[in-house]
Amino acid sequence: MHVTHLQLVDFRSYPALELTLPPGVVTFVGANGQGKTNLLEAIGYLATLGSHRVSTDAPLIREGAERAVIRSRVVRGDRAALAEIEIVTGRANRVRLNRRQLPRPRDLLGLLSVVLFAPEDLAMVKGDPTERRRFLDDLLVARTPRLAGVISDYERVLRQRTTLLRGRGDLRTLDSWDEALARHGAELLAARLGLVDELRPLVAAAYTAVAGSGDLASPTPPAPVGLDYRSSVSPPEGADREALAAAMLSQLAALRPREVERGVTLAGPHRDELMLSISGRAARGYASHGESWSLALALRLASFELLVADDREPVLLLDDVFAELDTHRRRRLAELVAPAEQVLITAAVGADVPAELGGPRFVVETGEVRSVD
Incomplete structure (x- = not known):
């Protein structure tokens, strides 16, 4: 199972974002406050209908906006599905699967599994x-x-x-x-x-x-x-x-x-x-x-x-975890998670991520995400 595409509209710091993601290890590097964690939070919300950072949905909507949208394509085996969550101020959230509205948000649960380290x-x-x-x-x-x-x-x-x-x-x-x-x-x-x-x-x-x-x-x-x-x-x-x-x-x-x-x-x-x-x-x-x-x-x-x-098999989300660990635990965690189908990592300093976790890197700065060649 892995996420191939992520689109955000007025979610946290992102007025609009489209991001293509490969399987394997992907790392997002950027200083604190630039929007790295928002990316993992959006994917986590898609899987659990909740945030690991806040207990209510209101902070997820960009200031000045009335709603936020998380849209993602999830691949499991040879099947792909398009999921969308619309987080609305003062109203029940709306959820669509393959562009069809579901009766309740929790009907989306089970489409995507994640395990978040934070x-x-x-x-x-x-x-x-x-x-x-x-x-x-x-x-x-x-x-x-x-x-x-x-x-x-x-x-x-x-x-x-x-x-x-x-x-x-x-x-x-x-x-x-x-x-x-x-x-x-x-x-x-x-x-x-x-x-x-x-x-x-x-x-x-x-x-x-x-x-x-x-x-x-x-x-x-x-x-x-x-x-x-x-x-x-x-x-x-x-x-x-x-x-x-x-x-x-x-x-x-x-x-x-x-x-x-x-x-x-x-x-x-x-x-x-x-x-x-x-x-x-x-x-x-x-x-x-x-x-x-x-x-x-x-x-x-x-x-x-x-x-x-x-x-x-869940997508592994590692949100700025390596900065909290000593070298010994960094290496061990890296060796244990590397074989997963998809691992998405955030880090303020790229050197904090062990060499065992190679793969594409993106720089996140002032709400913009760009690939590092």
């Missing part, structure tokens, strides 16, 4: 639990796009239930909302638990490859890493979806007096935590800066491996 990734290790839950949910949707609807339904029910708990509605209806929350929550919880089980060995192997010494073929093992999912509903070991829903209903019933008093929902996937550890200690509190970066990279590399195994 300086913000350190928050997956050092940040609060929200960052790690988002990592799991984004990967779930990348692998199984229909789960975007499950997550949306869960969040909708959660908002309504919280509104009731805060005294803005009839508390006698809580039972029906509990059942809906448990139904959607159990499906999301089951998906997360399964994903963590799949990720655990892949993250351990990737961490060894990134952080170990010696050759990648036989690295010296670094400290062991662990992934564990801590649920707020204490599900039985090996529970199926029905058992998870029952456990969540039981927990909600037990917590209801405290929930009514505090006005918040205290049990469910929105309260869960992905526990990351190194040598048995919580990475968030104890990991060094280098260990934290190695673990963040390992999470992304494991995501890539899962998507490849699903026959969804």
